[in-house]
Amino acid sequence: MAGQILAGGALVELDAAEVDYPGRGAALGPFSLRLHAGEIVALVGASGCGKSTALRLLAGLEAPTRGAVRRSIARGETSVVFQSPTLAPWMDARANVALPLELKGMKPKAARALAVRALRRVGLADACRARPAQLSGGMAMRASLARALVTEPKLLLLDEPFAALDEITRRALADDVLSIWAEERPAMVFVTHNVEEAVYMADRVVVLTRGPGREAGETALEQSFPRPPGFRTSEAFRHAAEAVSRRLAAAMGASA
Amino acid sequence: MNRLARLLAPWVLIAVLLGVWQVACAALRVPTYFLPAPSAIAGALVQNAPSLAMAAWRTFSMALEALIAASLFATLLAAGVAASRTLDQAVRPLAVALQVTPIVAVAPLFVIWAGVDHPGRAIVALATIAAFFPIFSGMARGLASADPDLERLFDLYGASGWQRLLRLRIPSATPFVIEGHKVAAGAAIIGAVVAEFVAGSGGSQGLAWRIMEAGNRLQTAKMFAAIITLALMAAILHALFQSLERRALVWWRGR
Numbered sequence: 001m002a003g004q005i006l007a008g009g010a011l012v013e014l015d016a017a018e019v020d021y022p023g024r025g026a027a028l029g030p031f032s033l034r035l036h037a038g039e040i041v042a043l044v045g046a047s048g049c050g051k052s053t054a055l056r057l058l059a060g061l062e063a064p065t066r067g068a069v070r071r072s073i074a075r076g077e078t079s080v081v082f083q084s085p086t087l088a089p090w091m092d093a094r095a096n097v098a099l100p101l102e103l104k105g106m107k108p109k110a111a112r113a114l115a116v117r118a119l120r121r122v123g124l125a126d127a128c129r130a131r132p133a134q135l136s137g138g139m140a141m142r143a144s145l146a147r148a149l150v151t152e153p154k155l156l157l158l159d160e161p162f163a164a165l166d167e168i169t170r171r172a173l174a175d176d177v178l179s180i181w182a183e184e185r186p187a188m189v190f191v192t193h194n195v196e197e198a199v200y201m202a203d204r205v206v207v208l209t210r211g212p213g214r215e216a217g218e219t220a221l222e223q224s225f226p227r228p229p230g231f232r233t234s235e236a237f238r239h240a241a242e243a244v245s246r247r248l249a250a251a252m253g254a255s256a
Numbered sequence: 257m258n259r260l261a262r263l264l265a266p267w268v269l270i271a272v273l274l275g276v277w278q279v280a281c282a283a284l285r286v287p288t289y290f291l292p293a294p295s296a297i298a299g300a301l302v303q304n305a306p307s308l309a310m311a312a313w314r315t316f317s318m319a320l321e322a323l324i325a326a327s328l329f330a331t332l333l334a335a336g337v338a339a340s341r342t343l344d345q346a347v348r349p350l351a352v353a354l355q356v357t358p359i360v361a362v363a364p365l366f367v368i369w370a371g372v373d374h375p376g377r378a379i380v381a382l383a384t385i386a387a388f389f390p391i392f393s394g395m396a397r398g399l400a401s402a403d404p405d406l407e408r409l410f411d412l413y414g415a416s417g418w419q420r421l422l423r424l425r426i427p428s429a430t431p432f433v434i435e436g437h438k439v440a441a442g443a444a445i446i447g448a449v450v451a452e453f454v455a456g457s458g459g460s461q462g463l464a465w466r467i468m469e470a471g472n473r474l475q476t477a478k479m480f481a482a483i484i485t486l487a488l489m490a491a492i493l494h495a496l497f498q499s500l501e502r503r504a505l506v507w508w509r510g511r
Contacts, residue, residue: 056408059408059412060412061408061411061412075412075414076412076413076414078412079412080408080409080412082405082408083405084405086403086405086406086409088403088406088424088427088428089508089509089510090427090430090508090509090510091427092510099409099413099423100409100412100413103410103413103414103415103419103423104413104414130510131509131510132510133509133510134510151413
């Protein structure tokens with residue numbers, strides 16, 4: 001259901017949501033998550049725990065088999081960044097980024113102008129006319145991010161967006177995502193299996209058990225945004241990372 | 257140097273084989289109706305160049321007509337099949353049955369339907385059938401091959417069926433369609449030649465008929481000349497479509 005008012009002013013809510021895939025059995029849940037405006041939540045879990053499924057539920061791309069998904073925003077106010085850049089190879093970066101706006105009915109010229117602006121925000125001002133095949137992995141991911149941002153979403157969902165990148169690129173991109181996020185502060189959920197990345201980027205780190213994933217606990221980070229330069233090496237960071245790691249290890253043991 | 261050697265190697269081999277052939281024919285006194293010497297074949301090629309060129313043009317133009325017709329039918333039907341599951345299920349068994357039946361087997365039927373006076377029509381129809389399947393299956397596969405995450409993106413932004421078809425499915429299918437046309441071009445030539453053989457009358461005036469005519473008269477050198485012309489034409493067409501495909505993919509992918 002879209003457009004209803006949720007308890008506590010939440011944007012989206014998973015209420016004991018479960019997903020079964022025919023022939024493959026249970027993939028997720030029951031799993032509950034309530035998401036508020038402006039917060040960043042990391043979903044952490046092993047491969048196959050259903051974290052991508054949870055993300056698709058939040059996006060409204062799938063319906064739960066049991067349980068409910070409620071949202072106070074329209075589906076078009078959500079954007080998704082997938083694991084791979086998923087840019088259309090036959091269009092240049094600008095056309096790729098303009099696509100969501102055009103699908104929503106905006107005139108191509110206006111859409112392209114906004115696309116150029118979004119590309120500039122992710123540092124790709126010079127690559128507007130480049131085709132995806134001409135972009136590096138990091139650049140393609142940035143273009144994908146620009147495509148997600150161009151609609152000014154209230155909810156931004158990222159499905160292991162940095163998984164295919166090298167460590168240096170992924171750290172740089174993580175910082176960029178945070179600084180871009182800070183401009184409009186959409187609610188953001190990102191899926192990762194990297195504990196440090198989760199702790200570095202999120203307000204809350206939610207750990208999932210092995211598939212079908214249930215919540216195995218949550219770690220809240222006190223440090224506000226923007227996070228100070230030394231945050232990655234701070235005591236608070238180490239504590240939080242250890243807590244998440246312990247929880248993750250327990251979750252793996254518990255349902256193994 | 258190495259590159260040069262690689263480039264020259266096939267030509268050297270051909271020259272050596274032709275030389276051995278020429279010498280063997282003379283030394284063993286092979287009758288020319290059985291196996292003419294390369295020099296005799298070359299003579300026949302030069303002597304019959306105008307009529308062979310005409311015949312090649314006939315076969316080529318019939319294959320081209322067939323390719324265009326097949327392209328039209330196949331893309332339309334594939335689009336229909338992609339749009340409607342029912343149509344897909346209705347068409348599939350028929351399509352498979354038609355595909356696995358050898359062209360030679362149905363050719364006599366088409367010759368009857370086209371009438372003895374119009375073998376050209378039967379030939380174009382048969383070549384169209386031969387060229388149809390590579391394009392149809394390429395297009396059908398291509399339309400279903402769009403990136404599932406891109407499909408989700410179209411879901412997310414509430415794309416209409418037309419937007420999905422025009423902005424996602426057809427562009428995604430393009431490389432498959434191009435490859436289908438390349439394969440279909442070869443199939444059309446084969447279909448045309450096979451149909452000419454079956455039609456078996458002079459009315460078609462294509463290369464296959466030249467081969468048969470020469471064979472019937474035991475003009476083996478002329479027969480070889482026609483076969484070589486056919487092989488050359490097919491090779492040139494193949495190279496042409498190969499380079500067209502490469503260019504089209506560069507255009508599609510941007511590099």
